[in-house]
Amino acid sequence: MNWLIDFFGDAANWSGPDGIPLRVLEHLVFAGLSLLLAVVLAVPLGLWIGHTGKGAVLVVLSANAARALPTLGLLVLVVLLMGVGTIAPVLIPLVALAVPPILVNTYEGIRGVDPELRDAAYGMGLRGRQVLGGVLVPVALPLILLGMRTAAIQVVATATVAAYVGLGGLGRYIIDGLATKDYPRAIGGAVLVAALALAVQGLFALVQRISVSPGVSGRQRIR
Amino acid sequence: MITFDGVTKRYPDGTVAVDDLSLEVPTGEITVFVGPSGCGKTTSLRMINRMIDPSGGRILLDGVDVTTIDPPTLRRGIGYVIQQAGLFPHRKIVDNVATVPYLLGWDKKKARARAMELLERVGLDLRLAERYPFQLSGGQQQRVGVARALAADPPVLLMDEPFSAVDPIVRASLQEELLRLQAELNKTIVFVTHDIDEAIKLGDRVAVLRVGGRLAQLADPATLLAEPADDFVREFLGRDRGIRRLSFVPGDGLRLRGDLTVPVSAEVSSVRGTAEAWLVVVGDDGGPLGWIAPKDLPDSGTLAEVPAAPYGTFVRGRDSLRSALDAALLSPSGNAVAVDGSGRVVGVATREALDEALARVADGARG
Amino acid sequence: MGEEPLVRWDWIGRNWPEIQELLADHIIMALVPVVAGLLLALPLGLAGARWRWLYQPTVGTMNVIYSLPSLAVFIVLIPITGLATRATIIVPLTFYAMAVLIPAVVDGLTSVPEHVRQSAVAMGFTPLRRLLRVELPIAVPVVLAGLRVATVSSISLVSVGALVGRGGLGYLFIDGWQRQFPTPIVVGVVLTAILAAVADLLLVVAQRWLTPWSTARSRVREAA
Numbered sequence: 001m002n003w004l005i006d007f008f009g010d011a012a013n014w015s016g017p018d019g020i021p022l023r024v025l026e027h028l029v030f031a032g033l034s035l036l037l038a039v040v041l042a043v044p045l046g047l048w049i050g051h052t053g054k055g056a057v058l059v060v061l062s063a064n065a066a067r068a069l070p071t072l073g074l075l076v077l078v079v080l081l082m083g084v085g086t087i088a089p090v091l092i093p094l095v096a097l098a099v100p101p102i103l104v105n106t107y108e109g110i111r112g113v114d115p116e117l118r119d120a121a122y123g124m125g126l127r128g129r130q131v132l133g134g135v136l137v138p139v140a141l142p143l144i145l146l147g148m149r150t151a152a153i154q155v156v157a158t159a160t161v162a163a164y165v166g167l168g169g170l171g172r173y174i175i176d177g178l179a180t181k182d183y184p185r186a187i188g189g190a191v192l193v194a195a196l197a198l199a200v201q202g203l204f205a206l207v208q209r210i211s212v213s214p215g216v217s218g219r220q221r222i223r
Numbered sequence: 224m225i226t227f228d229g230v231t232k233r234y235p236d237g238t239v240a241v242d243d244l245s246l247e248v249p250t251g252e253i254t255v256f257v258g259p260s261g262c263g264k265t266t267s268l269r270m271i272n273r274m275i276d277p278s279g280g281r282i283l284l285d286g287v288d289v290t291t292i293d294p295p296t297l298r299r300g301i302g303y304v305i306q307q308a309g310l311f312p313h314r315k316i317v318d319n320v321a322t323v324p325y326l327l328g329w330d331k332k333k334a335r336a337r338a339m340e341l342l343e344r345v346g347l348d349l350r351l352a353e354r355y356p357f358q359l360s361g362g363q364q365q366r367v368g369v370a371r372a373l374a375a376d377p378p379v380l381l382m383d384e385p386f387s388a389v390d391p392i393v394r395a396s397l398q399e400e401l402l403r404l405q406a407e408l409n410k411t412i413v414f415v416t417h418d419i420d421e422a423i424k425l426g427d428r429v430a431v432l433r434v435g436g437r438l439a440q441l442a443d444p445a446t447l448l449a450e451p452a453d454d455f456v457r458e459f460l461g462r463d464r465g466i467r468r469l470s471f472v473p474g475d476g477l478r479l480r481g482d483l484t485v486p487v488s489a490e491v492s493s494v495r496g497t498a499e500a501w502l503v504v505v506g507d508d509g510g511p512l513g514w515i516a517p518k519d520l521p522d523s524g525t526l527a528e529v530p531a532a533p534y535g536t537f538v539r540g541r542d543s544l545r546s547a548l549d550a551a552l553l554s555p556s557g558n559a560v561a562v563d564g565s566g567r568v569v570g571v572a573t574r575e576a577l578d579e580a581l582a583r584v585a586d587g588a589r590g
Numbered sequence: 591m592g593e594e595p596l597v598r599w600d601w602i603g604r605n606w607p608e609i610q611e612l613l614a615d616h617i618i619m620a621l622v623p624v625v626a627g628l629l630l631a632l633p634l635g636l637a638g639a640r641w642r643w644l645y646q647p648t649v650g651t652m653n654v655i656y657s658l659p660s661l662a663v664f665i666v667l668i669p670i671t672g673l674a675t676r677a678t679i680i681v682p683l684t685f686y687a688m689a690v691l692i693p694a695v696v697d698g699l700t701s702v703p704e705h706v707r708q709s710a711v712a713m714g715f716t717p718l719r720r721l722l723r724v725e726l727p728i729a730v731p732v733v734l735a736g737l738r739v740a741t742v743s744s745i746s747l748v749s750v751g752a753l754v755g756r757g758g759l760g761y762l763f764i765d766g767w768q769r770q771f772p773t774p775i776v777v778g779v780v781l782t783a784i785l786a787a788v789a790d791l792l793l794v795v796a797q798r799w800l801t802p803w804s805t806a807r808s809r810v811r812e813a814a
Contacts, residue, residue, distance in 0.1 A: 003669075064742075064790075065783075067739065067742045067746065067786070068742050068745070068746055068782070068783045068786035068787060068790075069746060069779065069782070069783060070746045070747075070748075070749040070750075070759075070760065070763070070778070070779060070782045071746070071749075071750065072749050072750050072757075072763050073749060073759075073760070073762075073763045073775055073778050073779040073782065074779065076763045076764075076766060076767045076775050077772065077775045077776065077779060080766070080767060080772055080775065081596075081772065114307075114309075116305060116306070116307045116309045117309055117311065117312075119305060119309060120303070120305055120308075120309025120310075120311075121309075121311070122274060122294075122298070123272060123274060123298060123303035123305065123309075123381075124298060124299070124303055124322055124323055124326070124371070124372075125294075125295040125296065125298035125299035125300075125323065125326055126295065126322075126326065127295045130326075135311055135313075138311075138313040139311075139312060139313055153656075153657045156659060157659030157660060157661065157662075160659050160661050160662065161659075161661055161750060161753070164753060164767070165767070171661070174661060174665055175753070178665075178753065178754065183668070183669070186665050186668075187665055187666060187668075187669075189662075189665070190661070190662035190663070190665035190666050191662070191666070193659050193661070193662040194658045194659065194662045194663075194666075197657045197658055197659055197662075198654065198657060198658075200657070201653070201654070201657045213312070213313035213314070213355075214355060215311075215312045215313045215314065215315070215355030215356060215357060216312050216313045218355060218357055218358070
C-alpha cells in the first residue's frame with residue numbers, strides 16, 4: 001500500500017512525457033489503433049467466411065496459432081527483424097494477436113444463427129446483403145462483441161508487454177520500474193494497467209447492453 | 224395458378240428428390256403435398272419460390288417460368304411460412320410482420336398499421352405486437368408467421384409443415400384458423416405436411432408423393448379416400464380410411480322421418496299408444512330436448528315432467544354422413560336428430576336410413 | 591545485422607542442455623496451473639451448476655480476473671511470492687485456467703439433456719451415482735475442450751514471466767533481444783508452439799479415448 005502512495009502521491013508522476021495522463025493516453029491510442037485495425041480486418045472477413053462458408057479452415061488455424069504463439073516472443077522477433085524506430089513493427093504483432101478472437105467469434109456467431117432464420121429471411125425475399133446485415137449480424141452481435149472484447153483485453157495486455165521493445169504507454173512504468181528496481185513505479189503501473197483493462201471490460205458490457213436487441217439478449221437469458 | 228411441368232430435382236451426388244413431377248395448383252385453392260420423409264414434398268414447395276432451382280422441367284406461376292424472375296423479387300410476392308415460424312428474434316412482433324412491406328418500400332406507418340391489422344386477423348392480442356418472439360408461445364409464434372406471410376397480400380402462400388411443431392390442440396385451432404382465413408382471402412396455397420389427417424382436413428386437393436419424388440395420386444380428399452390409386456396410397460391413408468371417407472359424404476341424402484317428433488307440451492296419454500320405440504321431444508323453440516321411450520312412460524302428466532334420454536344432432540345441408548352417424552351413436556335410440564341451421568328439429572334419420580346411406584357409399588366404393 | 595541468418599544452428603547445438611532446462615521449467619510452470627485450476631474448477635463448477643445463483647457471481651469474478659493483463663498480476667504478486675519464483679507465475683496462471691474451466695464445467699454439466707437426467711432419476715440412481723455415472727461423463731467433452739484452451743493459453747502465457755525473471759522458454763526472448771540475436775527468439779517461439787501443439791494433441795487423444803461416443807467441441811470461450 002505504501003508503495004502505491006509513493007507512486008500515485010508523487011506529483012512528478014502526474015505531468016510531463018512520463019506522467020500518468022500522457023501514459024494512459026498513449027496506451028489507449030496504441031491499443032485503440034490496434035483494435036480498430038483488427039476489427040477492420042477481421043469483422044468483414046469473419047462475416048464473409050461465416051456467410052459463405054468458404055475458408056473456415058483459415059479461422060481454425062488462426063485461432064490455434066494465436067493461442068499457441070507467445071506474445072512476448074512474437075513482439076521481440078518482429079521488432080528485432082524490422083528494426084526499432086517507427087511504430088509499425090510493434091503494431092503488427094498487436095494487430096495480429098487481436099485478429100483471431102474477432103475473426104473466430106464473428107465467424108462462429110454468423111455460422112451459429114439458426115438455419116431456419118436464414119431460410120425464412122431468404123424466403124421472404126431479402127437479398128444476401130440484407131440477410132447478413134438485417135438478420136445475421138444483429139442475431140450474432142453478442143458473439144461478435146465478445147470477440148472484440150477479448151481482443152481489446154488482449155491488446156491492452158500486449159501493449160503493456162510491448163514497452164519492453166520500446167513502446168510507450170503504461171508498460172513503461174513496469175519495465176522501467178523493474179529495470180531500476182523502483183518497485184513503487186512498477187506496481188503503480190501494474191495497478192493502472194489492471195484498472196484500464198477493467199474499464200475496457202466495463203465499456204464493452206455497456207456497448208453490449210446498448211447495441212444488442214432485447215429480443216436477442218432476453219432469449220439468451222432464458223436459455 | 225402454379226404449374227409443375229415435368230419438374231425434376233437431381234442433386235450432384237445423384238440422389239433424386241423430385242422426379243418428373245407434373246401437376247397444377249389451381250388459383251384460390253389449398254393444394255396439399257403429403258408423403259413420407261424423402262418424398263420430395265418440401266423440395267417441390269421450395270422450388271416454387273426458388274429457394275431451390277429445379278434441375279429439369281419448369282415451374283410456371285400464372286404462365287411465367289419462375290426461373291426468369293429474380294429470386295428476391297419473386298419471393299416478395301409469395302408468402303412463406305415454415306415450421307418453427309423463423310421469426311427474427313431481434314425484431315418486435317409488429318416489425319416481424321411488417322418485414323415484406325418494409326422491403327417493398329412502404330412507409331413505416333402504413334406497414335405497421337397493416338401489420339396490426341394482420342395480427343388481429345390471425346387472432347392475436349394486439350398487446351403482443353410490441354413484444355419479442357421469445358416472449359410468445361409456439362402457437363402464437365406460428366400465428367405471427369402466418370401474419371408475416373400475408374403482410375404484403377401476396378396471391379400465393381407456401382406453407383412448409385407450419386403446424387408440425389405445436390401440440391395437437393394448438394395445431395387443431397391453427398388449422399381451423401387457416402380454413403377461416405382462407406374462406407375470406409381465397410389465396411392460392413401450397414401446404415406441405417407429413418400428416419395425412421391434416422392433408423385431408425385442409426386440402427381442396429391432395430397430392431400424395433412417394434419416396435423418390437414421384438406423384439402417386441392427385442385428387443380431392445373424398446376421391447382420395449374412396450379411390451386410392453394404388454397400395455402405397457391405400458397404406459399411407461391408414462386403417463380407418465372408410466370411416467374418414469364419410470366426412471366427405473353429405474348428410475343431405477339421408478331419408479328423414481317427420482313423424483317421430485312430439486311437442487313437449489303434449490299429454491303423456493296422447494303418446495302412450497304409439498308403436499314407435501323412441502320419440503324425440505321437441506321444445507317450444509323447436510329445438511330437441513331428448514329421446515323418450517313411450518312404453519316406459521308414467522300413466523299421466525305432460526312430457527315436460529318426463530326425464531328425456533341424451534341425443535345427438537347433425538345439421539341438415541351442412542354436416543356430413545359421418546356427423547349423422549356420430550349423432551346416431553350418441554342416442555340410445557340409435558337414431559340421429561336432424562336440425563336446421565338455427566337448431567330446429569327437421570326430422571329424424573333412423574338406423575334404417577343410415578344403413579341405406581352407408582350401403583350407397585359402399586356401392587360407390589365398389590363401383 | 592546484414593548477413594546474420596535467422597537461425598544459427600550451431601548456437602542451438604551449443605546451448606541445447608540449457609534449452610532443455612528452460613523447457614522443463616516451462617512445462618512445470620504451464621501445467622501445474624492447469625491441473626490445479628481443474629481441481630479447483632470441478633467443485634466450483636459443480637456448485638455453480640447445482641446452485642444457479644452462484645454461477646453469475648463466480649463467472650463475473652472470473653471474467654474480471656481473466657481480463658487482468660498477466661504482466662500486471664505478476665508484478666503485483668512479487669511482494670508476496672517473490673521475484674523470479676515459480677509461484678509468481680503459477681498463482682496467476684491458475685486463476686486464468688479457472689476462468690476458462692469453471693464455465694466449461696458448468697456448461698458441460700448443464701448440457702446433459704433433461705430427459706437423460708430424468709431417466710437416470712427414474713431408474714433409481716442416487717444423486718451421487720447420477721453425477722458420477724451420467725452427468726460427469728456427458729460433461730467430459732465440453733470440459734476437455736475447455737482444458738485444451740486453458741492448456742494452450744497457459745503454455746503461451748508463461749513466457750511473459752521472463753520479464754519478471756522467470757519465464758521458462760521466455761528467457762530466450764529476453765536473451766535474444768538483449769543481444770539483438772534472433773536465433774534464441776526463434777527457438778523459443780518454435781518450441782512454445784510445438785509444446786502447445788503436442789499438449790493439444792494429447793488432450794484430443796484423451797478425449798477420443800474417454801468419450802468414444804462424442805467428438806463434440808462446443809461452447810468454449812475463445813481465450814487468447
